[in-house]
Amino acid sequence: MKSADEQLSILELGTEKIYTRDELRQKLATGRPLRVKLGCDPTAPDLHLGHSVVLRKMRQFQDLGHKAIFIIGDYTTLIGDPTGQNKTRPMLGPEQIKRNADTYFQQAGKILDMSPEKLEIHFNSEWLAKMNFADVIRLASQMSVARMLERDTFEKRYKAGDPISVHEFLYPLMQGHDSVMIRADVELGGTDQTFNNLVGRDLQKDARQESQVILIMPILEGLDGVEKMSKSKGNYIGLTESPTDMFGKTMSISDAMMPRWYTLLLARPIAHDHPMEAKKTLAHAIVEQYHGRAAADQARAEFEKQFSKRDLREIARILPVTSGDIWIVELVEKAHKFNSRSEIRRLIQGGGVSVDGDKITDEKAHVSIRDGTILKVGKLIVVKLAVS
Numbered sequence: 001m002k003s004a005d006e007q008l009s010i011l012e013l014g015t016e017k018i019y020t021r022d023e024l025r026q027k028l029a030t031g032r033p034l035r036v037k038l039g040c041d042p043t044a045p046d047l048h049l050g051h052s053v054v055l056r057k058m059r060q061f062q063d064l065g066h067k068a069i070f071i072i073g074d075y076t077t078l079i080g081d082p083t084g085q086n087k088t089r090p091m092l093g094p095e096q097i098k099r100n101a102d103t104y105f106q107q108a109g110k111i112l113d114m115s116p117e118k119l120e121i122h123f124n125s126e127w128l129a130k131m132n133f134a135d136v137i138r139l140a141s142q143m144s145v146a147r148m149l150e151r152d153t154f155e156k157r158y159k160a161g162d163p164i165s166v167h168e169f170l171y172p173l174m175q176g177h178d179s180v181m182i183r184a185d186v187e188l189g190g191t192d193q194t195f196n197n198l199v200g201r202d203l204q205k206d207a208r209q210e211s212q213v214i215l216i217m218p219i220l221e222g223l224d225g226v227e228k229m230s231k232s233k234g235n236y237i238g239l240t241e242s243p244t245d246m247f248g249k250t251m252s253i254s255d256a257m258m259p260r261w262y263t264l265l266l267a268r269p270i271a272h273d274h275p276m277e278a279k280k281t282l283a284h285a286i287v288e289q290y291h292g293r294a295a296a297d298q299a300r301a302e303f304e305k306q307f308s309k310r311d312l313r314e315i316a317r318i319l320p321v322t323s324g325d326i327w328i329v330e331l332v333e334k335a336h337k338f339n340s341r342s343e344i345r346r347l348i349q350g351g352g353v354s355v356d357g358d359k360i361t362d363e364k365a366h367v368s369i370r371d372g373t374i375l376k377v378g379k380l381i382v383v384k385l386a387v388s
Helices: 004-011 021-029 049-063 094-108 133-140 152-160 166-182 191-206 243-251 255-266 275-291 293-306 309-313 328-333 341-349
Strands: 017-019 035-040 067-072 119-123 186-190 213-217 316-321 324-327 353-355 366-369 374-377 381-387
Touching: 004 021, 004 049, 017 021, 017 191, 021 213, 035 049, 035 166, 049 067, 049 186, 049 213, 049 255, 067 094, 067 166, 133 166, 166 191, 186 191, 191 213, 243 275, 243 293, 243 316, 243 381, 255 275, 275 293, 324 328, 328 341, 328 353, 328 366, 328 374
Parallel strands: 035 067, 035 186, 067 119, 186 213, 316 381
Antiparallel strands: 017 213, 324 366, 353 374, 374 381
16 A cells, blocks of 8 residues: 555645645554545436546545445435525435436446445435434534534525525535444545535534545536536536547537646646647547547547548537527527627628528527537537537
């Protein structure tokens, strides 16, 4: 096993924050395998590259000789994490939660070492479902309302006069209780999980356990480069998507996003000075991670065959859209390249917009969207529409 300092230099790479670095070094210096917790609520059936950032950090721990504790939050999902929400989340039913959870193991296995000596899997219903009302009261007594309102989501909603349901206060306590039940040494999470993770430290202290170290990972922005990657926002790349779609969608990101994607998804610097070559290398590496070298080679070849050298130079993009008819101005607007609709209208009137090779010159026109439709805007934008 590597020394504590060698492990620390590997593990802190790409992290946003560690609570605390000294504590992590002390735990690593014991020489025992650490229990590294990651919880995932099955709110949707698919994992995407955004989830992979923290999963890859967990794999680093495994490769260094530590044990991953993967918790499927089937019980916490009954509430729904209020992180980033300006209103109460709708509760999911048990059947929907089970359907979503069933897909998680296979997808996580694309990244994690699934061997029993390296991975322990739990559903948090194993302990949360057994709690009676007195147990819940005792758990709730360990956290003050003032402390809960320190969470930025709750604070903003409270100040705005938006309703906060009492059951939402239970979510951080439930997630923190998970850490107590599995005696976690380390918990991983994104920046939006910082409050929940720190609650786990507090509850472990109350339980007279050694407090877990928290490794906070950055949030990966989606294809639009603005919002965090999310299936609901349509800006994601799923871990189970085809090599062709995975490659094409990666090619759609902006040049400015590439350094961050290289760091968070590949843990290495950009491989080329030329943006197009750097992006193709990035796309190839991502596909190879989930489908293998041969599939990545084929996806790259198909991409280069589908688009001419001129189109490649102009960067052909994959744009997620919903099916149906859409106003041409609104469609072009989704390309995120224009400052105003008046600019788009002028471009349409000048014959600078085409759909599947047909020029659109009527700014009031509506077009029918289907999967694979090619939208060209001016000389610099080539978009392939992907219907979700």
